[in-house]
Amino acid sequence: MRGLDVKQIVIMCGVALALAACGGSDDDSSTELPDDALETTEAGDETATDDQSDDESSSEVTSPPQSDDDSGDSGDSDGSGPSTATVTIGGETYEFSTEGAVVAQCQTDMFGVFSVQLPGVDGDSGIGIVALLEGTDPEVVGQVDAVQVSIGDEDWIADEASDLFEVADSLQPGMSQVDSVQVDGSTVRGTATFVRQLSLFVDGEPETATGTFEATCGEERIS
Numbered sequence: 138m139r140g141l142d143v144k145q146i147v148i149m150c151g152v153a154l155a156l157a158a159c160g161g162s163d164d165d166s167s168t169e170l171p172d173d174a175l176e177t178t179e180a181g182d183e184t185a186t187d188d189q190s191d192d193e194s195s196s197e198v199t200s201p202p203q204s205d206d207d208s209g210d211s212g213d214s215d216g217s218g219p220s221t222a223t224v225t226i227g228g229e230t231y232e233f234s235t236e237g238a239v240v241a242q243c244q245t246d247m248f249g250v251f252s253v254q255l256p257g258v259d260g261d262s263g264i265g266i267v268a269l270l271e272g273t274d275p276e277v278v279g280q281v282d283a284v285q286v287s288i289g290d291e292d293w294i295a296d297e298a299s300d301l302f303e304v305a306d307s308l309q310p311g312m313s314q315v316d317s318v319q320v321d322g323s324t325v326r327g328t329a330t331f332v333r334q335l336s337l338f339v340d341g342e343p344e345t346a347t348g349t350f351e352a353t354c355g356e357e358r359i360s
């Protein structure tokens with residue numbers, strides 16, 4: 138076999154050196170970074186960490202505090218609890234309530250009327266109140282301010298439009314009427330002149346008494 142001459146050897150060595158140089162460059166670039174590149178990467182990591190910490194801190198500060206009280210407003214307020222009423226006639230006071238009642242009514246605005254129908258707390262009485270709200274036309278609703286109280290077998294009526302005026306000649310205007318009325322939110326109160334119904338038919342003479350009344354609607358109900 139003819140050996141390689143000097144020119145061929147030189148060419149082959151040059152090719153080998155070029156291949157070695159290229160291979161070394163690829164290995165170095167994949168495993169090592171310049172010092173300034175490392176410093177830049179570390180600085181970027183620290184900045185990202187600081188930004189994340191600032192975001193979390195900002196979120197903690199701006200989040201609204203959680204309340205330990207989930208019950209809402211404390212204490213009694215309008216629209217809750219039983220509806221109650223009291224009436225005083227001739228010095229005697231009677232109490233009424235929806236608590237435990239099967240049938241009762243308390244509406245602060247029923248087509249312009251404050252309407253109350255409550256049983257007595259003693260179970261042997263009841264009260265009915267009709268109070269027209271400001272601006273309500275009696276001709277439109279077909280009612281006037283009125284209070285009727287039943288206590289046992291006795292009925293005391295304060296109603297200037299009562300049918301009793303038509304059947305009892307002895308009953309005169311002013312003997313049965315609401316004298317004053319005031320509606321304040323869920324409460325109605327006032328004064329009245331009551332006539333005892335039985336006195337018109339048994340005694341023949343109207344028995345009247347002045348009195349006061351007040352009612353507060355807790356939970357509004359019709360039942």
